[in-house]
Amino acid sequence: NAGVTQTPKFRVLKTGQSMTLLCAQDMNHEYMYWYRQDPGMGLRLIHYSVGEGTTAKGEVPDGYNVSRLKKQNFLLGLESAAPSQTSVYFCASSYRTGGPYEQYFGPGTRLTVT
């Protein structure tokens, strides 16, 4: 039982390049989330998914796209990377949202855009 895994762990991009971050969970959770965390700050929600084939915008969705083609995977895409997207990206999953349901987090992806 690996929990939540993220690929890659580190990445350096040049401005304008694109990339996809992969999140996988093996807990059969319905809900999945992508957050970003900038230095000294809490997490901010980018996009989330309430089930296979569905996605929704979070607090800071601009510049990102997501897809949830399989229940266990949640992909985060950057079509044209900008230096402002330099951050640590965390994926999480949960059985439900609201109420007594905890989120399980991956180890993070450290992205630098030059």
Added chain:
Amino acid sequence: DAKTTQPPSMDCAEGRAANLPCNHSTISGNEYVYWYRQIHSQGPQYIIHGLKNNETNEMASLIITEDRKSSTLILPHATLRDTAVYYCIVMDSNYQLIWGAGTKLIIKP
């Protein structure tokens, strides 16, 4: 949407109880309070949650005031491995967690 207020940092001696306060004065009656922690930029880790009653698990205790406007997370016997940023969190109207900057807890030997 409810928000939380936490002190930016706290110290605690190893072996003593660490008491982390949180103010959530605008919380509504059916909103839970959640606590997570983040050790050295790792992924956040769930600790505990509560609604109205005090709660205890193997990691910590959560004391919620009767008016639900504040709560305290208690680590009963803090160790050096408890050094982390602790987040007190409530949800927004879309049932998503609202993360503040948290409290940086430093356990000193």
